[in-house]
Amino acid sequence: MTRFVALFAATSLSCATPALASEASLKAEIAALKAQLAVQAEQLARLEAATKALAQSQADTSSKVAAIPTGLPTEAALAPVESAAATPATTIGGYGEISYNNYLKNSSRNEADLKRFVLFFGHRFNERLSFNSEVEIEHAIASADDPGEVEVEQAYLSYAFNPAFNVKAGLFLMPFGFINRSHEPPTFFGVERNEVETRIIPSTYREGGIGIFGTTSFGLSYDAGITTGFNIAKFDDAGNPLGGSHQELVLAKASNLSVYGSLEYRPAPGLLIGGAIFAGNATQKNADFKADTSLPDFSGIQSRVTLWDVHARWQPGRFDFQGLYARGSINNAAALNGVITAYNTDNGANRPLLPSAFYGWLAQGAYVLPLGNDVTLAPFVRYEKFNTQSRLSAGVVADLANRDKVLTTGLSFKPIPDVVIKADYQKFFTNSENDRLNFGIGYQF
Amino acid sequence: MTKKFVLLPLSLVAIEAQATVYMTPEQAQSIMFPGETLRPSFRTLDAGQIQAIRKASGVSPLSRQLKAWRASSGGWLIIDEVIGKHEFITYAVALSSTGVLKSMEILDYRESYGGQVRDPRWRAQFVGKRAGNPLRSGSEIKTISGATLSSTHVTDGVRRLLATYAIVLAGG
Numbered sequence: 001m002t003r004f005v006a007l008f009a010a011t012s013l014s015c016a017t018p019a020l021a022s023e024a025s026l027k028a029e030i031a032a033l034k035a036q037l038a039v040q041a042e043q044l045a046r047l048e049a050a051t052k053a054l055a056q057s058q059a060d061t062s063s064k065v066a067a068i069p070t071g072l073p074t075e076a077a078l079a080p081v082e083s084a085a086a087t088p089a090t091t092i093g094g095y096g097e098i099s100y101n102n103y104l105k106n107s108s109r110n111e112a113d114l115k116r117f118v119l120f121f122g123h124r125f126n127e128r129l130s131f132n133s134e135v136e137i138e139h140a141i142a143s144a145d146d147p148g149e150v151e152v153e154q155a156y157l158s159y160a161f162n163p164a165f166n167v168k169a170g171l172f173l174m175p176f177g178f179i180n181r182s183h184e185p186p187t188f189f190g191v192e193r194n195e196v197e198t199r200i201i202p203s204t205y206r207e208g209g210i211g212i213f214g215t216t217s218f219g220l221s222y223d224a225g226i227t228t229g230f231n232i233a234k235f236d237d238a239g240n241p242l243g244g245s246h247q248e249l250v251l252a253k254a255s256n257l258s259v260y261g262s263l264e265y266r267p268a269p270g271l272l273i274g275g276a277i278f279a280g281n282a283t284q285k286n287a288d289f290k291a292d293t294s295l296p297d298f299s300g301i302q303s304r305v306t307l308w309d310v311h312a313r314w315q316p317g318r319f320d321f322q323g324l325y326a327r328g329s330i331n332n333a334a335a336l337n338g339v340i341t342a343y344n345t346d347n348g349a350n351r352p353l354l355p356s357a358f359y360g361w362l363a364q365g366a367y368v369l370p371l372g373n374d375v376t377l378a379p380f381v382r383y384e385k386f387n388t389q390s391r392l393s394a395g396v397v398a399d400l401a402n403r404d405k406v407l408t409t410g411l412s413f414k415p416i417p418d419v420v421i422k423a424d425y426q427k428f429f430t431n432s433e434n435d436r437l438n439f440g441i442g443y444q445f
Numbered sequence: 446m447t448k449k450f451v452l453l454p455l456s457l458v459a460i461e462a463q464a465t466v467y468m469t470p471e472q473a474q475s476i477m478f479p480g481e482t483l484r485p486s487f488r489t490l491d492a493g494q495i496q497a498i499r500k501a502s503g504v505s506p507l508s509r510q511l512k513a514w515r516a517s518s519g520g521w522l523i524i525d526e527v528i529g530k531h532e533f534i535t536y537a538v539a540l541s542s543t544g545v546l547k548s549m550e551i552l553d554y555r556e557s558y559g560g561q562v563r564d565p566r567w568r569a570q571f572v573g574k575r576a577g578n579p580l581r582s583g584s585e586i587k588t589i590s591g592a593t594l595s596s597t598h599v600t601d602g603v604r605r606l607l608a609t610y611a612i613v614l615a616g617g
Contacts, residue, residue, distance in 0.1 A: 091531035122531055124555070132557065158557045163467070166557060178590075187593055215560045269567045270587035313590045318583065368583055373503055376583070417582075417597055 093120035095184040095444035099191050102437040114140040115440075118153075128160045151248070153204055164214040168225075171249045174205045175213075175223040175262035176276045176309050177324050185442020186420040189366055189380040190408050192438055196360035196386050200326040201309060202242040208249040209257070219266035221274075229258030229280035230305045232336060233288035233295065238352045239388050239402045242307065242328060245282065253284035258305075270315040277308040282330070296343040296351065304331040320366040320378075327359040334393035341395075353396045360386030366412075374416050380424075381409040405429040410438070419443045467563065468552045470524055470537070474514065477522060477539035477548050483514040486521075486614075494613055501576070501608035504601045513614060518542060521614055527602035529556045529595040538571075538603060544610045546574045549603060559592030562599050571603055576611035580604040 096117045103109040117137045124130045134154040142148035156170025173181050179188055179197040183204060188194075197203055211225025231253050236244035247253065258280020266272050282305040289297045309326035330336075333356040340351050362384035369377045387403035389396075410424020420442045428434040468476070474483050488511040490498070499505045507526060514522040519542030526533045535553035538546055549571045551563045561567065570586050581604075582588050582597040589596040 093531050120531070124532070127555075130557065160557070163554070163560050163563065168557070182591060182593070213557075215563075217563050217565065219561070219564050219566070221561070264591075266561060266564065266589070269564070269570060269589070272590045315583075315587055315590070370581065370584055374581075417593075 089124050091120070091122040091124075093122075093445055094118050095442065097185040097191075097440055097442040099438060099440040101192075102439075103433075104435045104437065105433050130158050130160075132156055132158060153206055162214075164216050166213050167210070168213065169210045171206055171208045172211065174207060174227075174260060174276070174278060175264075176201045176205060176278070176307070177311050177326060178313070178322065179203060180205050184444040185422070185440070186412075186414060186418055186444055189364065189378070189412055189422075190382065190410060190424050190426075190438070191422045191440035192426070194362055194364075194382065194384055194408070195404070195406055196324060196326055196362045196384050199240045199243070199386055199388055200328060200358055200360040201307065202240065202246050205242075205246060206248065207246070207258070207260075208252060211260075221264045221266075222262065223276075224259075224261035226257055226259055228252040228254050229256055229278075229284075230282035231284050231288070232282045232303055232305070232330070232354070233284070233286075233298065235354055236352065238355065238399060241330070241355055241358050241388055242305070245305075253287045255285040255287060256281035256283070272313040273310075274312070275308065275310040277306070279304060279306040281305075296339050298336060298339055301332055301335045301339070303333070303336055305329070306331075318368045318370070320368060320380075322364045323362065325359070325361040327357065329357045329391075330354050337393050337396055353392075355389040355391065355396075356393055357391035358386075358388040359390050360384065374414070376412075376414045376417075378412040378414075379410070380412065381407070383407050401431055404431055404434075418445060467554070468537075468550060470552065473524070473537045473550050473552055474522060477537065477550060478516045478518070478520060481520075482517040483522060486513050486515045487511065488513065488613055490609075490613065497612045498605060498608050501612065502601075502605040504605040506605065506609070511609060511613060520547065521610060523606050523609070524552065525602055525606055527598040529554070529559060529562075529598060532556050534562065534595065534599060536599060536602065538606050540607075540610055544575050544607070544615060546571050546603070546607065548572065551599075554595075556595065559589070559595040561589045561592045562595050564589075567596070574603070574607060576607040578607070580607070 097115045098113070099115050100112045101110060115138065117140070119135050121133045121135070122130060132154060133152065136151045136153050137148060138151065139146070139148035142150045152171065154172055156168050156172040158166055158168045160166045175181060177197045179193050180201055180203060182188070183193065193203055207227035207229070209225055209227025211223060211227070213221070213223035215221040228247055228249065230242060230245045231247050232245055234245045234247070235241070258278060260276065260278040262274065262276035264272060264274030281302060283298055283301055283303050286297065286299045289295050289299065305328070307326070307328040309324060311324040312322070314321045333354045337353045340353055343349060344351055362382060364380060364382040366378050366380035369379075371377055383405070385405045389398040389402045392398060406429070407427045408424055410422065413421045422438070422440040422442065424438050426434070426436050426438065490506060490509045490511055495506055495509070507528075512524045516522065521540040522537060523540070524535065524537045526535050528534070532555040533553070534551065534555070537550050537552055539548045541547055549568045551568070554560050554563060567587070567589060574580055579585050580600060582600040586596070586600045
């Protein structure tokens with residue numbers, strides 16, 4: 001074709017020259033080309049016919065084969081089992097919750113909040129490699145004048161060698177307790193996340209790093225790896241020791257990395273026991289002071305932060321029982337507090353002092369009452385105890401606000417399993433000014 | 446960290462991707478109907494059947510194609526899919542000639558987490574169930590803590606297949 005066009009162009013150019021003798025030879029050449037084209041067209045037609053015949057005989061063969069009753073299904077019979085083709089490469093999910101707190105002793109504290117609006121984005125690159133992420137907006141609006149936050153809570157790549165061995169890299173959730181990994185509102189009881197899994201296990205607790213994880217067919221799951229750790233210089237709340245100092249992969253100081261590991265075992269359906277530990281140095285080579293010398297100088301002090309938990313869940317029949325114990329410690333708190341105290345005196349500052357240890361535990365029971373179809377009503381009761389200053393270095397005074405025993409009782413109504421309407425009453429035995437009624441709605445998809 | 450993060454996926458892409466399939470349909474057949482001959486008996490569900498299945502089980506079929514095989518003993522093998530949390534789970538049920546569930550196997554599970562539905566002790570809860578039996582996650586079948594959606598959706602799927610057998614296959 002190209003040749004033909006080139007020839008034609010050459011012809012039109014040569015026409016400009018008064019060479020009549022070449023016209024005859026050109027006509028002859030065109031005639032030869034026409035003949036060639038005709039031959040080729042005929043060849044094409046013959047090829048097409050042959051292909052059709054082949055396809056027909058193939059179809060006949062496969063239909064004959066499909067009709068043969070063999071133990072092994074034929075390719076044609078199995079063709080519809082194509083989950084790979086059916087699986088969307090990109091998945092979107094999400095959850096959200098809206099709450100209303102009614103404080104019984106001081107109604108000026110009453111509050112309604114769009115707590116969380118969350119979107120999951122996942123993408124499967126191939127059968128083994130996938131990406132998972134979770135983007136969260138807290139308190140409806142994040143701007144210079146609003147207290148809301150926009151957070152990427154998870155963003156990691158995961159590679160599956162087999163079910164018992166997977167590798168992940170990126171920002172991912174730490175495998176502690178119950179709520180840290182499944183915090184969709186329909187999956188937990190009570191409008192508010194429990195105190196232990198908020199103050200002792202910082203919620204939502206995630207780190208950046210590399211991990212291996214998997215589940216065996218006999219009910220054992222594991223998750224372990226190396227990640228970024230805590231930064232003691234960011235400690236800002238004695239009532240939530242690790243809440244401020246976990247770095248959330250925001251330009252995380254990474255001169256000290258940490259290790260984590262968890263094991264969970266399901267000996268029988270409805271029974272789960274598990275535990276996790278996280279440990280690593282948290283002074284980060286005094287990085288914050290080196291970047292800004294107006295901050296406390298922790299040079300020469302090493303401090304390891306350790307957090308561990310054990311948890312169990314038993315679901316006999318329609319009952320659902322959960323128990324959890326979590327404990328954390330900060331090494332060398334006395335030396336760190338010496339620096340902070342001197343800093344506060346010199347600068348008229350009021351930086352909080354660190355606890356040496358903090359702990360909490362909870363026990364919870366629920367009964368899931370089916371109301372036909374997928375509608376359920378679940379009354380629950382939870383008792384928990386926490387103390388974020390259970391062990392203090394000399395000269396540090398505990399604040400009663402940082403310890404409590406809390407009784408929570410209420411209802412979860414689910415019109416469908418993915419939507420929940422919640423109501424509960426919380427009694428705080430030590431800080432009774434916090435007694436409140438909570439109402440909330442939540443969803444996941 | 447950054448380097449590792451970038452290099453890891455690149456080096457892994459080089460490995461030839463294969464399906465994370467625990468079991469091919471052929472393997473499922475030989476495990477669930479050992480020594481038996483299976484003949485494909487695929488059906489396309491019509492609107493009336495879909496409605497009847499939804500009414501009986503409370504769940505709509507994801508696909509109009511019913512992938513069923515008839516065993517020489519008169520039993521049935523059905524391969525089906527449900528969505529776990531975000532991804533498909535492929536599973537198979539073996540029914541006796543009278544529609545009683547003999548076994549259930551997970552063929553393919555793609556999510557990173559929640560693979561506990563493969564636990565044989567969890568799957569054993571389905572054995573002996575038939576169409577019309579109450580079969581709900583959280584009552585007859587225990588929900589798996591941490592894999593709520595996967596275990597609920599597989600339970601719903603099995604209930605739907607038992608109803609499908611009664612409505613579509615029981616006649617032969």
